[in-house]
Amino acid sequence: MMTSLSARAEVLEVPRFSGPEVMTDVFEAIYRRRAVRNYSNEPVSRAEIEGVLEAAIMAPSAINAQPWAFVVLQGHEELARYAREGRDLLTNTAGDGTPLTGSNELLQMVSAPNFELFHGAPAVIIIYATNANAVAECFLAAQNLMLAAWAMGLGTCPIGLARSLFEQEPVKVELKIPPSWSHALAIAVGHPSGETAPTPRRAALVVTWR
Ligand SMILES: Cc1cc2nc3c(=O)[nH]c(=O)nc-3n(C[C@H](O)[C@H](O)[C@H](O)COP(=O)(O)O)c2cc1C
Secondary structure (H helix, E strand, C coil), X not given: CCCCCCCCCCXXXXXXXXXXXXXXXXXXXHHHCCECCCECCCCCCHHHHHHHHHHHCCCCCHHHCCCEEEEEECCHHHHHHHHHHHHHHHCCECCCCCEHHHCHHHHHHHHCCCCCCCCCXXXXXXXXXXXXXXXXXXXXHHHHHHHHHHHCCCEEEECHHHHHHHHCXXXXXXXXXXXCCEEXXXXXXXXXXXXXXXXXXXXXXCCCCC
16 A cells, blocks of 8 residues: 655645754764664664655655655565565676676675675665656655664665665565556665774766866
């Protein structure tokens, strides 16, 4: 069943999630968000999921089409099953359909006994584009979601390796996704366990500036 989070006015003016722990400095969120790969067992609450979805839908989109739709998975057994299915797919093909034989590092990683596609996160949010050209907008929504999650004390990790899994027709049928919708990105969500070290960045490559 498709649900709409809440009836609301067309124009959103009030932050949707405003718990006491919310960090509102956007630079803090941009600089401190990490791809989190260790999660505690603490479940993600409904209010937290609603909070990150409300932030996601504030993303810009061409002609304000808002061409995104979300699947929220929190069932432990279902997530474990999808993680296994995704891993089985990956040992044959990479997330974008490229044969894994070309990438020994990736093959080694996904073949490791402790590899878990969603890093054991208690929730996974999958974003689908409701028209074929809208995957870019969904990535904007994904970044909003991840920054908002960080501000709420949650960890996230984009799971590009789940692409082949969530693009499969039988899986889309299971998730009630119409065939014409395109998979954009799955995002693991949960309460971080321990600290995640920052990753380095190269300086911005500015090719032309005049
Ligand atoms: C489109 C996309 C796909 C990604 N896929 C995966 C993935 O399948 N598994 C994973 O553990 N991390 C994945 N990541 C996370 C990146 O590895 C991570 O963002 C990058 O190393 C930089 O680290 P940071 O996010 O902590 O700054 C993905 C990131 C993006 C943007």
